[in-house]
Amino acid sequence: MVKAVVLGAAGGIGQPLALLLKANPLVTELGLFDIVNTPGVAADLSHISTPAKVEGFLPPDDGLKKALAGADIVVIPAGVPRKPGMTRDDLFKINAGIVKDLAAGIATTAPKAFVLVISNPVNSTVPIVAEVFKKFGVFDPKRLFGVTTLDVVRASTFVAEILGDLSLSKDVVVPVVGGHSGVTIVPLLSQSSHPLPAGFAKDSYDTLVNRIQFGGDEVVKAKSGAGSATLSMAYAGAEFAAKIIRAVKGEKGIVAPSYVSVEADAAGGAALTKELGQELAFFSSNVELGTDGVTKIIPLGKITEAEQTLITAALPELVKNIETGVNFIAAAYSTEEPRL
Ligand SMILES: NC(=O)c1ccc[n+]([C@@H]2O[C@H](COP(=O)([O-])OP(=O)(O)OC[C@H]3O[C@@H](n4cnc5c(N)ncnc54)[C@H](O)[C@@H]3O)[C@@H](O)[C@H]2O)c1
Numbered sequence: 001m002v003k004a005v006v007l008g009a010a011g012g013i014g015q016p017l018a019l020l021l022k023a024n025p026l027v028t029e030l031g032l033f034d035i036v037n038t039p040g041v042a043a044d045l046s047h048i049s050t051p052a053k054v055e056g057f058l059p060p061d062d063g064l065k066k067a068l069a070g071a072d073i074v075v076i077p078a079g080v081p082r083k084p085g086m087t088r089d090d091l092f093k094i095n096a097g098i099v100k101d102l103a104a105g106i107a108t109t110a111p112k113a114f115v116l117v118i119s120n121p122v123n124s125t126v127p128i129v130a131e132v133f134k135k136f137g138v139f140d141p142k143r144l145f146g147v148t149t150l151d152v153v154r155a156s157t158f159v160a161e162i163l164g165d166l167s168l169s170k171d172v173v174v175p176v177v178g179g180h181s182g183v184t185i186v187p188l189l190s191q192s193s194h195p196l197p198a199g200f201a202k203d204s205y206d207t208l209v210n211r212i213q214f215g216g217d218e219v220v221k222a223k224s225g226a227g228s229a230t231l232s233m234a235y236a237g238a239e240f241a242a243k244i245i246r247a248v249k250g251e252k253g254i255v256a257p258s259y260v261s262v263e264a265d266a267a268g269g270a271a272l273t274k275e276l277g278q279e280l281a282f283f284s285s286n287v288e289l290g291t292d293g294v295t296k297i298i299p300l301g302k303i304t305e306a307e308q309t310l311i312t313a314a315l316p317e318l319v320k321n322i323e324t325g326v327n328f329i330a331a332a333y334s335t336e337e338p339r340l
C-alpha cells in the first residue's frame with residue numbers, strides 16, 4: 001500500500017502530476033490538497049481505472065491534516081511560478097511562507113513521509129523544510145529531496161537531439177549536479193551514458209550547457225506570462241516519485257540525482273564535501289535510494305576542467321540560497337511558536 005499526496009494539486013504542475021501518480025499502479029491512495037479546486041480534480045481523476053483511491057481536500061475542516069494522514073510520499077508543487085524577467089529567487093517572498101506552512105503540516109501529521117519539494121526556489125525551499133522539521137524534532141535527512149529531475153530530463157533530451165535521434169532520450173543518462181537555478185545547475189556531460197560526438201566544438205558545448213542551465217527560461221519566455229514548465233515538470237516529478245516508490249518497495253540499485261542534505265549519508269557527504277573543497281549543507285548529486293530513503297550519496301567522481309569551472313561558479317550562489325532559507329525559518333520562529 002502506498003499513499004501519495006500532492007500539495008498544490010490543482011495547479012499547472014499539480015494536476016498532470018496527480019494524473020501521472022494516479023496512472024502509477026503502485027500507488028493505492030492519492031490525497032490531493034490545494035487552496036482551490038481539489039474536489040473537482042479528485043472527482044475527475046477518481047474515474048480512471050487504476051488502483052489508487054483519490055480524495056481531494058481544501059483548507060477548511062483540517063483539510064491539510066486529512067490529506068496528509070497516512071502519507072508515504074508527499075510531493076510539493078504549491079506556490080507561484082515565474083513570469084518573464086523574474087528569477088526563481090524572486091519567488092522566495094511568496095513561496096517560502098507557503099512551503100513553511102505545508103512543512104509544518106507534514107511534520108505534525110506525516111513526519112515519516114518522503115518529502116519531494118518542487119516549489120521554487122528549490123535551493124532555498126528544501127532548507128526551509130529541513131529547518132521546520134528540525135524545529136518539530138522530526139528531521140530525517142534521508143527522507144527529504146529537492147526535485148531536480150527536470151534538469152536531468154532536459155539534459156537527456158538535448159543530448160539525444162544533438163545525437164540526431166530523440167528515441168535515444170529515454171536511455172541517455174547525464175548526471176546533473178549542484179542545485180536548481182541558473183549557474184547552480186551543473187551538467188556532467190563527460191559522464192553522459194551517450195558521449196557527445198567526437199570533436200564536439202567548444203562553443204557548441206557552451207551552448208548546450210547554457211541551454212540545460214536556462215531551459216526553464218526558455219519555457220517561461222514561450223509561455224509569455226502564463227507561467228513556467230508544468231507538463232515536463234509533472235513528467236519529471238512523477239518519474240522521480242516512481243523511483244522513490246520502487247525503492248521503498250524493495251527494488252535495489254535505484255540511483256537518481258536529487259538535492260539532498262549532505263547529512264543524508266555521512267561518508268558520502270564527507271567525500272562530496274572534500275571534492276567540492278567547501279562545506280555545503282545541501283547539494284544535488286546522484287543518490288542511491290533504499291527502503292528508508294537515501295542510502296548513499298555518490299560523490300562526483302572524475303570531472304573535466306570545464307565542469308570544475310562550472311562547479312566553482314555554482315558554489316557561492318548555493319551557499320547564499322541555503323542561508324536565505326535557513327535564515328527565513330530562524331526569523332519566522334523567533335516571533336512565533338512552531339505549530340501547524
Ligand atoms: N523544481 C522544478 O524543477 C520546478 C519546475 C517547474 C516549476 N517549479 C515550481 O513549482 C511551483 C508551482 O508551479 P505551477 O506552474 O504549478 O504553479 P501554479 O500557479 O499553476 O500552481 C500552484 C498551485 O499551488 C496552489 N497553492 C498556493 N498556495 C498554496 C498553499 N498554501 N497550499 C496548497 N496549495 C497552494 C495554488 O492554488 C495553485 O493551484 C512554482 O514555484 C514553480 O516555480 C519547479
Ligand SMILES: O=C(O)C[C@H](O)C(=O)O
Nearest residue numbers: 082120215216217228229
Ligand atoms: O524555470 C522555472 O521557473 C521553473 C522550473 O524551475 C524550470 O526549471 O522549468
